[in-house]
Amino acid sequence: MSKTAESVWNNCLAFIEDNISSQAYKTWFEPIKAVKLTDNALSIQVPSKFFYEWLEEHYVKILKVALTKELGATAKLVYIIRMENTYGNKQPFTEKIPSANRSNLQSQEVDVPLKNKSPELKNPFVIPGIRNVKIESQLNPNYNFESFLEGESNRLARSAGLAVANKPGGTSFNPLLIFGGVGLGKTHLGHAIGVDIKDKYPEKTVLYISAEKFTQQYIESVKKNNRNDFIHFYQIIDVLIVDDIQLLSGKAGTQDVFFHIFNHLHQNGKQVILTSDKAPVDMIDIEQRLLSRFKWGLSAELNHPDYDTRVAIIKNKLYRDGVEMPEDIVEFLANNIKTNIRELEGAIISLIAHSSFNKKEITIDLARKIVDNYVKHTKREVSIDYIQKVVSDYFQMDVDTLQSKTRKRHIVQARQLAMFFAKKFTKASLASIGSQIGQRDHATVLHACKTVDNLSSTDKQFRKYVEDLSKKLTL
Template sequence: AWLRICERLKDEVGDVEYRMWIQRITLGALDEDEITLYLPERFLRDWVRAQYGQRLQSLWREESSSVQHVELKIDKKIQRINEQTHRAVERQVEVASTATIGEMAHDDAVALEHDELPAFASNIEMRNDLSVPLDRRFTFDNFVVGKPNEFAYACAGRVADHPASPGFNPLFLYGGVGLGKTHLMHAIGLKLMSRGNISVAYMSAEKFMYRFIASMQSKSQMEFKEQLRSVDVLMIDDLQFLIGKNSTQEEFFHTFNALVDAGRQIIVSADKSPSDLSGLEDRLRTRLGCGMVADIHATTFELRISILEAKAKASGTPVPPKVLEYLAHKITTNVRELEGALNRLIAHADLVGRPVTLESTQDVLKDMLKAHERRVTIDEIQRKVVEHFNIRLTDMSSARRARAVARPRQIAMYLAKQLTSRSLPEIGRKFGNRDHTTVMHAVNRVAELMEQDPGLAESVELLKHMLES
């Protein structure tokens, strides 16, 4: 019966409302005359009761005439788990002394293996505004809504209008690259700030980590913590970056709890759902999934067309529908690429002073696909070959003639000729200033050997494949 009721409600209220509210109900006790439904938060319970209470009751009555009353309760179990986490969290905060945090941060800095880090870190002015500036174009109005993103859009809108409602805190947005996560986060921030006195901090998880480490190195971690804990809304983009960065995760976890406990809104994006982000600590994943989790799916052809139409219109340059269809067919990966292709077409049309046509589009796109092709460098080829044959890099330019180094050297020259657009003299220069005739000889010789020796041919093909992928 409950399933039928859910299905009917879904039809009545639509997918978005359904996922936002109804789907969070858990079926409890079924008595003769009373049905008990649970919701994880008081706020959600009150909302569902106000919006859908009557309807739930009448639907139950239709299923079973003996039902007198539908009771909506808060799910104590989930509540208790929440409280336990809170208490555990408080203990953690007390235990974590400054010294250990400092050491852990060092591990993250090492894990990062980022050469520029020390220079970068010391450049950070900790007194600076915490947030990275928001992109003014990333508004709700400029976001094109379709089936794949309507739920995330609705959730983002809801949080922008009512920040820190318990059932929506944190808001966790996830989906593939270039599907609009950052856009939606900025849209939330812009809308909140347009309504006045509210402090919003937006930054990537990467930036969060840099700042955290920088605050350690400049001994201003208290200041960093205080700044973070003083915002009304904290948005962290691309959280998957924190995988394997354990002390930064730890710091984020504490920040997260402090803010949520203080009734501030947290918004996080990632490329996967909390449960699929293995590599994040369990307790962090659990808390990330406690609010609203909204996914953005890959675009459909329809959505791509709508987006292209909107962007073409905004550009002011007329683009024929045939061209938009062509683009929506060709570029299916993500919205960023789609946008990039359209922008190129328009820029090209402006430059040559001719309108966008299907022919010009095919031409320009061909160039674009070519530019996307991976370019292999001679250095890369040399490194791969040296690694494969277990010789030294210096042997690539040395004068040694021993077969064990001369043959790999010839193979590297052959690959350089095949995989790059370098001329014979240019290749020769990269191999210890050898003459172009030497390179030509090497290229021919390897081709010959490949025909005679299937084992060698296979090695060369394998190298080629590895270099090209």
């Protein structure tokens, strides 16, 4: 019975499947198609150049054994690289596909002897010309669970992070979306999960990347017409941590490619961890199909640390830096810097630096001077209650009237202004703003913000309201 390309390849696959992990087989061998068998050379079709390079780098030995068993010592393997060309690249490829099947596809035939050629891997984190197959995690080891102190404000997110680190891809927290305001520890927690996974599962490929850098890499891949290589690179990651995912807002191409990467990782039991400065429901200009996937797992919010947590953060920072500080100064700092952890740590560093450089003891007067200096240059965060009071006083009404169900025009406008400034000056979610300003939903807040923007550009008197209130709230 004469051998066909399909029969030879199916026999090879049966052997390969018995000798590698089911996950590796599913990722790297199921997508391959047998094309032809000519003069003891088997041609197989792979979806991208990156795919071919990965096979050569990691599976050339088993391919050689499998094919030699079927075709003997003179066996040869030919890769046909066939990939979508959606960006109009006019560079000619060696066409090896019958014209009836071409459509918008291109192919390139690579005749590869069965020995490891060690081709250069298309890793977007590697500087061109420098060979480095290993995928570095891009993690900061200083951002770990030990230095991420638990408190009421972060207990859910931290506990979920620990669960994911213990069993990446194996919990219902996939994806894990950590959201909250600036300086509350989102990036720290993302790194901590990755660092813990690397410690527990050194064989797993963990990668941290900012959404901004991911976008830059994607744009570069489009320019160089290796979009498929870019996708396949990210599809081999076991744990993908993307920081500031909200920065994909409005970037349709990047959202599309991330959608395909996310689907592949999720379907294959890989772990995805995302951070954002807002909850999924408040993300604007993110495709609905992506938002729905962000909600598949757990969304955990980081809130402002309470007093006890702030004290613990200060003491932990001092301990790590080997510095002693009187208890009354610790309490003073915790009482006076409430906005976020980054500012708190910045003030501690400034205090230690002043004490060290000027060879002075850390006193309450020095602490007061540093805090006054530091907080003075920091945008103070105002509360939603304060905003409602300022707006109500400005329009000479009480807060209850502002929050009431009445549809009187001047009250509605005052309420809309309160919502607008709450979104502008606080880190609260739209749902939280609506709840605090008269039990409205997030859609009402979104409508209010758009109305204020529109009226500001068309109504001179209304623009004066916005300017006056803005000054009062930033004094």
